Every structure is written in C-alpha cells, then in structure tokens.
Amino acid sequence: MRMSDSQITFYRLQACPYCERVTRKLEEYGLEYRSRFIEPLHSKRNVVKRISGKRTVPAIVDHETGVTMSESANIVEYLESTYGDDGREEAA
C-alpha cells in the first residue's frame, strides 16, 4: 500500500483523547488517512504550525477538498458535514 495516496493527513499526538476522537470519526466514515505523530512539546511542533497556523493537534489536511483544520470539535463537525449521512444528503 502506498500511504502517500491517503486522502487525509492526520497530525496527532500519541494518547491524546482529542486525537482519538478524530480517529474514531475517520474510521467510522472509512476514510483513508495517514497518521503523522508529533512530539508533546509545543515548541517542537513546527510542522503543525506551518500547515495550520497553530501548534495544536489534532489537525487534518484533506487533500480531496483542500481543507486544513485544527481543533477536534471543528474537525468532527467538518467530517460529519462532508462525509456523514447528513453531508451526503445535502450534496445529493
């Protein structure tokens, strides 16, 4: 499998409950994602700052829609509206 083909890049921190919440959503909707784990120290989170403007995780980049987003509540809402049943109905 070529993981670089994954639709979503998911920046996460090991054992972070907010990240796990996003993981569950990604799995619920069967989305292909590539996990990138970062360090706990905020000062070492340059990659997340560069892509999202913030040093917080979770953060996702959806290569399909071009959306970059952080904060789990926002991400969950985005995934629900884009890939959930509601989103699909609205799109239809």
Place this chain on the structure above:
Amino acid sequence: MVEFDVVELGPADHPIAGETAPDFTRPLVNREFWEDVSLSELTDEGALLLVFTPMDGAFPATYVWNEIRDRSWGESVTVVGLSISTPYEHMDLLEEREIDHALFSDPGNGVAREYGIEHELDGMTGISEPRPAVFLLGENRIVEYAWVADEWPDFPPYDEIEDAIESL
C-alpha cells in the same frame, strides 16, 4: 585507534548483491514527525542506503551517524537508518547529532529478523537489535551492495561503501 576485544558473531543469512531486499513498513522518523512508511515507497524514488545501527545512545550509533554526516553521503543518495529505538528517542538523536536523515523505528526488531541480521544482546535479557549493517538498494529494492558485521562491535567499511555509492 582503540583496540577492541571483539566477539565473533558468525555468518549471517542476509540478502546479498543481486537479491531483493525484503520490503517492510515501520514508523519513519524525521525531525518534525513520524509516520508509517514502506521501504518500497522510498526505493521508488531512487537509490537508497539503508543503515542498521545499534540502539540510539550506544556509542557505535553516534560514531556511524557522525561519519555519514561528515562524508556528506546524503548529497549522493538517500540515506535512512534503522534501530530498535522508539520514535521519541530517534527525534532526540536527530536533533542532538544534527542528522538530516530519517530513521525507521523497530522496537520489535522484526525487520532485522526478516533480513537475517538479528543480534541477541548479551546481558540485556529480552532485547535483540540488528547487527550493524548497510545495504545499498537500487530499483525494486535490488541489493547493489551489502555489508553486515560478523563481529561485535564492528563498524561499516566507509570507503568501500562510498565506492559503491559512487559507482551507482
């Protein structure tokens, strides 16, 4: 030069020149993050030098990475490392030693078993790691050059490896 009392490790049944190196997927650690990467993803991009070292913090790992940095091999070929150290330890090593290469993390030592270079550590019960080893891989993971330690400790033959890189 320091005289070492070395231990013979005996022959290893590892992939040799002309054979295909086994593919594997493990977390690949750079200075900013780690993510699962397959060896084949890297070899698809071009020639690759795969360097197996003792665990981070052991002096041979430090020596090997210092030498590779000083010889600027990264300018001629993609260099990646592998040890049993965790991603967190790899991140520290990359930063402390100013290493510009990515390192695979394989605490379970499964890759070394796959490559026939497993080394049970005397006095560290339950821990095995790869023998020091270097594989130069071309297209489709064909081995262009291989070196595996047959004594412990042992260091890669840097000049010989450099010749192999130059003759790619």
